[in-house]
Amino acid sequence: MYSESLNSYVSKPQMLNALKDKCTLGKKTIGTFMELGGNGTIECLARGGFDYLIIDAEHGPFSVETTAKHILAAEQSGITPLVRICEISRYNILRMLDVGAQGMIIPNVESVEQVREIVRHAKFAPIGKRGYCPTRTSCWGADVWAADGKSYMESCNRETLVIPQCETVGAYENINEILAVEGVDGIFVGPCDLSIALGIPFEFESPVLKKAIKEVLDACKKANKLSFIFAGNPETAKEYLSLGFDSVTYSLDASIFVKACNQAVIACKSE
Numbered sequence: 717m718y719s720e721s722l723n724s725y726v727s728k729p730q731m732l733n734a735l736k737d738k739c740t741l742g743k744k745t746i747g748t749f750m751e752l753g754g755n756g757t758i759e760c761l762a763r764g765g766f767d768y769l770i771i772d773a774e775h776g777p778f779s780v781e782t783t784a785k786h787i788l789a790a791e792q793s794g795i796t797p798l799v800r801i802c803e804i805s806r807y808n809i810l811r812m813l814d815v816g817a818q819g820m821i822i823p824n825v826e827s828v829e830q831v832r833e834i835v836r837h838a839k840f841a842p843i844g845k846r847g848y849c850p851t852r853t854s855c856w857g858a859d860v861w862a863a864d865g866k867s868y869m870e871s872c873n874r875e876t877l878v879i880p881q882c883e884t885v886g887a888y889e890n891i892n893e894i895l896a897v898e899g900v901d902g903i904f905v906g907p908c909d910l911s912i913a914l915g916i917p918f919e920f921e922s923p924v925l926k927k928a929i930k931e932v933l934d935a936c937k938k939a940n941k942l943s944f945i946f947a948g949n950p951e952t953a954k955e956y957l958s959l960g961f962d963s964v965t966y967s968l969d970a971s972i973f974v975k976a977c978n979q980a981v982i983a984c985k986s987e
Contacts, residue, residue, distance in 0.1 A: 797816065879901055907920060
């Protein structure tokens with residue numbers, strides 16, 4: 717019985733990040749934040765056509781253990797799992813990567829020094845100083861691509877996305893220097909917090925905010941790095957994609973669900 721279970725195991729030949737591949741090929745991608753939790757939610761988001769989800773460990777109720785389960789559900793459903801950590805620290809970055817996050821969204825970035833710290837924890841040598849250990853990402857070293865330690869580290873460095881958020885004045889003012897840090901794969905613009913930081917809270921049509929967003933996008937294009945941004949409605953999402961963003965993270969699973977429920981109730985009651 718034991719030998720049969722070993723023979724039935726299918727070892728993955730390589731580590732692949734479908735979201736990164738799509739963006740590299742110039743395909744526009746759409747994701748959403750996961751706040752509700754639950755594997756059923758993940759399956760619905762995947763069936764709904766989203767390219768990726770961001771498990772929100774900053775604002776959502778997710779531990780490392782629950783995140784690991786959600787990542788597995790995402791892998792099985794064919795949707796790329798990213799994680800937004802709650803704060804910049806070795807613990808938060810390393811643990812989420814070890815349970816299989818294919819990308820890290822890092823909030824509240826203020827300085828280039830913080831970004832260097834992020835890369836130090838998230839990337840293996842020679843780019844960073846991530847601690848080495850075979851984890852569930854490679855079935856604890858059983859996958860073909862991870863059999864050699866050096867190959868394992870190279871694959872993780874190549875396929876794991878490190879994406880700081882630009883939602884503070886510090887990140888905005890230092891955006892070119894942040895993008896120049898080796899190991900940074902792109903920037904995630906948070907218009908809500910950025911508008912607050914710029915002194916124009918929720919004034920999304922403000923020329924000040926629009927100028928800042930365009931400057932961050934241009935900096936990403938110049939540095940040949942990925943550009944992500946949040947949008948609260950489809951119209952804004954279309955605008956950002958037309959502007960040139962590689963990806964839009966649309967709304968939250970909870971908000972999408974509430975809106976769909978509301979529309980259904982109204983439709984049922986309409987005469």
